Amino acid sequence: MKKRYSLLLLLAGFFLLQSCQENRAYRALIVTGQSNHNWQASATILKTILDQTKLFSTDIAQTPKEKGDMSNFHPNFSKYSIVVMDYNGDSWPEATKTAFLEYVKNGGGVVIYHEADNSFPDWKEYNEIIGLGGWNHRSEKDGPYVYYSKNQLVIDTVKGSAGSHGPQHEYLVRARKADHPILKGLPVAWMHGKDELYSTLRGPAKNMEILATAYADTAKRGTGRDEPMLMTITYGKGRIFHTAMGHVGKDATHPATECVGFIVTLQRGAEWAACGNVTQTIPIDFPNVAGSVSRPEYKEVTLTEDLDKIAAYTIDKSTKYLTDLQARIRQVSGNPAALLDLEKQMVSILKETGATVEGKKLILKELAWMGSDYCIPAVQELLKNDELKDAATFTLERMKGPRKI
Template sequence: MIKVLLLTGQSNQWHNWRVSSRALEKALQSNPLFEVETLVSPSAGEDFSDFSPVWGNFDAVVMDYEGDEWPETVKQGFVDYMAQGGGLVAFHASDNAFPDWPEFNEMIGVGGWGGRDEKSGPKVRWREGEMVLDPGPGEAMHPAPFEYTLDTRAPEHPVMRGLPSSWLHAIDEQYSQLRGPAKNLTVLATAIAGPEVEGGTGEHEPMLMAIEFGKGRIFHTTLGHVGANDEETTLAMRCAGFETTLSRGLEWAATGSVTQEIPADFPSGDTVSLR
């Protein structure tokens, strides 16, 4: 049994952590591999002096959090946990968190918003069959949500092994122009918003990533938007492709391998599959 801490409790004005974390909890608890404990942080502006997760009690942390800074002792404890072999899943809006925390930015590889700009590091691009680091200008953005195709870029990575070369994801935000240190980062899957999509960059943007931090492993998924006014699980989080890659990424982050089979309802290249 893989012991998982789902850490949540704050969102910015564009997200609803209550809905997204409820969906994450449901998806992970339905998988017999995982034993999930949920920790809700204090609300924005409240006292964090009693916020003290015992990181070492868990094989991996799933983070659905973007909000107040943690106490320095908590941050240092998390850095030590990850460096010594902990696991992390950075879910969607969590890559907007902690823009001024160098170790966290290294863990997630690239992030968005919060003042991240060229000084934060390069953008990650996929060009002519390989990852390219682009130091050029541009800050995080996304087109209006739409259905888009994910292309597998690391078919032999444990998270991606056996998945289709391309699959259609349900309507979702497509994070673009994320920036960061991009150290020890493997692009697992990309998506592109071409000229037919208003606000598209025309670049193959990284959607799924694997990062190593010391002995720790991080699975970074940009998928799964839940808007501030959403009261029910969104199509993005009901996508069988999202749930499958989430579970496989979590298992890999916790153990370094993936034992799960590809489910029969995994989406195809031209058909969305919802749960």
């Protein structure tokens, strides 16, 4: 099985080396150090997610602890394309606040992550940057509630406190601006990993667009409204991407940030905040309404992994690697050269003595419609195998084209 990938691995290693040497387009600064969440874990997670894009090289700026001496906290914001706020804590020195505002006004990008929209309740400009916030005594004095109800945007000035959520659960995120560069090409709805569902946020909501919402089910102590989950805001020349998702607590696992929906929208939102555009392609494992998809260790599933798993498939196992392969086929189906590359790797599974019968059947089913002459000898060979004869016949028959009537 190893032979199949030796060249591939070599190539991958080469590209890896190259990408480490290449200059990444943007520098990102994660500001962290205080919060009511597990910032020690979340800052590393955010860095991992951003660095993975190969677009960002990410630094972390850590404030002093709660009630510590802030006077020396002066990150040089202007060196960065985006500042990622992973912070909910003490006020910054006036000079730092001013520098941050200047940075944004002059076109600096900002990513507001989860509890960062709890921070700085009394800093007027910061609240304009986040658009909507919650907790820390926010109320009608800070702006209206903003949400969707029955597919209509609602701006509600009624009195009341800001910020709430029920128990963590998986929920459906629904695009409201599917054509925005951050969401373009993604499913219009997807299942998000187990997370808090921030609700009843309120704020100035100036120059703000809601990109996606989630329905806060009353059965989960929710509001019965479609609450904003992803937002963009402009402040001066600066672009802000705000995700209300991604809770990281003290638990050993973090399903909210391991969710591919969270990861990918953060990566795309960060790029948009940096340059106003998104160049990243949609990964094949992006979730949809059928269920959430998790990336343990934040690694994107590779073609090699998909093929390995298919080669070891037995009928009690997950078919998600086949679904991935189908999506990869779809991505290149209009490109004969790329399709042939994929076909060659699929055929190598047919030839492997170690690959399972059921795994080979999965491959045969796909080759039946997308295979070229290249695969025919390998498929014909399987006609000799009693367990695979039917599946190989199916493939060869279908490849001949529709029957005449």
